[in-house]
Structures are given as structure tokens and as C-alpha cells.
Amino acid sequence: DTAVSQTPKYLVTQMGNDKSIKCEQNLGHDTMYWYKQDSKKFLKIMFSYNNKELIINETVPNRFSPKSPDKAHLNLHINSLELGDSAVYFCASSQGELLAGGLQYQETQYFGPGTRLLVL
Amino acid sequence: GNSVTQMEGPVTLSEEAFLTINCTYTATGYPSLFWYVQYPGEGLQLLLKATKADDKGSNKGFEATYRKETTSFHLEKGSVQVSDSAVYFCALVPGGSYIPTFGRGTSLIVHP
Numbered sequence: 610d611t612a613v614s615q616t617p618k619y620l621v622t623q624m625g626n627d628k629s630i631k632c633e634q635n636l637g638h639d640t641m642y643w644y645k646q647d648s649k650k651f652l653k654i655m656f657s658y659n660n661k662e663l664i665i666n667e668t669v670p671n672r673f674s675p676k677s678p679d680k681a682h683l684n685l686h687i688n689s690l691e692l693g694d695s696a697v698y699f700c701a702s703s704q705g706e707l708l709a710g711g712l713q714y715q716e717t718q719y720f721g722p723g724t725r726l727l728v729l
Numbered sequence: 730g731n732s733v734t735q736m737e738g739p740v741t742l743s744e745e746a747f748l749t750i751n752c753t754y755t756a757t758g759y760p761s762l763f764w765y766v767q768y769p770g771e772g773l774q775l776l777l778k779a780t781k782a783d784d785k786g787s788n789k790g791f792e793a794t795y796r797k798e799t800t801s802f803h804l805e806k807g808s809v810q811v812s813d814s815a816v817y818f819c820a821l822v823p824g825g826s827y828i829p830t831f832g833r834g835t836s837l838i839v840h841p
Binding site: 613649650651652654657665699701716717718719720721722723 | 761763765767771772773774775778780816818822828829831833834836
């Protein structure tokens with residue numbers, strides 16, 4: 610069984626188009642993430658959702674909008690695609706542990722296989 | 730802030746050679762430390778981790794020891810195989826945080 614799945618695996622599109630990438634995890638985790646990996650393999654966190662609420666929103670253009678319909682899904686919609694958006698996008702999930710004082714602690718990340726986006 | 734510094738690659742070795750990939754970190758508090766591996770065309774997967782000082786993580790012949798005094802978590806393997814060719818990422822998660830910090834990755838190429 611696939612733990613974290615993404616669709617599509619490959620996405621080739623024209624500049625200016627709008628596209629979505631879907632992610633689903635069947636691990637029962639409460640936190641999900643989107644990462645962007647550039648051609649030099651540098652991994653940058655974009656967003657994180659915990660129990661359907663946005664908790665991390667790094668410096669990302671407004672054209673990127675995450676949506677979490679439920680704990681198991683975190684989709685990424687991209688408006689007005691640009692050449693520089695070409696990259697591999699990874700979804701990931703992790704499970705929190707509740708610590709004293711109400712803090713949550715996240716550890717091992719489980720990654721999906723990636724979506725290779727090419728903007729022409 | 731938090732940061733992870735890895736040695737730049739690619740690291741090119743012959744099969745059965747000894748591997749070391751250096752990783753040092755800067756973090757507030759007491760982070761957990763991780764090594765992830767990314768095989769060609771795939772997502773990252775956890776290789777090993779350590780959650781406190783002097784812990785040793787190990788998996789598939791790879792080892793790394795959490796050294797608080799030198800803020801390091803170097804990855805080692807005694808005898809690499811061609812199938813170990815991949816990109817290796819060192820990462821940390823600060824205590825009580827959601828936010829992981831990854832190093833830039835080190836590519837390992839193992840020749841027969």
C-alpha cells in the first residue's frame with residue numbers, strides 16, 4: 610500500500626496556465642507538507658497543514674494556494690504558471706506527539722514520489 | 730536560526746570503499762537529527778535518526794552519531810555498494826517544532 614501518493618507524476622504545461630497537484634496519505638498522520646526541489650536538489654518547504662489548518666506558510670508567491678479538504682489530503686493549486694515554477698514538488702506527512710504545555714512535536718517525514726512539473 | 734551544512738558533492742567512490750558525508754548543524758534547544766536518502770526518480774525516505782546527544786542511528790550498514798559538543802551528525806558506511814548511489818540529506822527538527830530544516834543534499838556515486 611502506498612503511504613503518501615501524489616498525482617500526477619509528470620505535468621508539462623504552458624506558461625500562464627493554472628494547474629493542481631493532489632496528495633493523499635493513508636498513514637493517519639495529522640500534519641502534511643509541500644516542498645519544492647529545484648534542479649540542484651535543494652529542498653525548500655512551502656506549506657504545512659496540521660489537522661486541516663495552515664501552520665507554515667513560507668515565502669511563496671500568492672499564485673500558490675494549498676487546500677486541505679481533510680486530514681488525509683493536501684492539494685496544491687498553482688495559478689498563472691511561470692518558467693521558474695519548473696521543479697519537483699513533494700508532498701510529505703508526519704505525526705505529532707503532544708508534549709506538556711500543549712506543544713506538538715513532529716519527527717520523521719514520509720515523502721510522496723514527487724510531481725515533476727515542467728513549464729514551457 | 731536553524732541551519733544544516735553538508736559537504737558538497739558529488740562524492741565519487743569505488744565499490745567497497747569507506748564513506749563519510751559530513752553534516753554540521755546550528756539549532757536552538759535540542760533538535761532531533763535525521764539522514765534521508767533520495768534514490769533517482771523517487772521521494773526522500775528516512776535512512777536513520779537520533780533524538781538526543783550521543784545516540785547512534787543505524788540502518789542498512791549506515792551509521793551516524795549525534796555529537797552535541799561538535800554539533801555534528803556525520804554519516805558513515807564501511808563498504809559502499811553501487812546500489813547506495815543516491816542523494817543524501819541531513820536534516821534537523823528543533824524540539825517542540827513542526828518545521829524541519831534540510832541540508833542541501835550530497836550526491837553519492839558508487840562505481841563498480
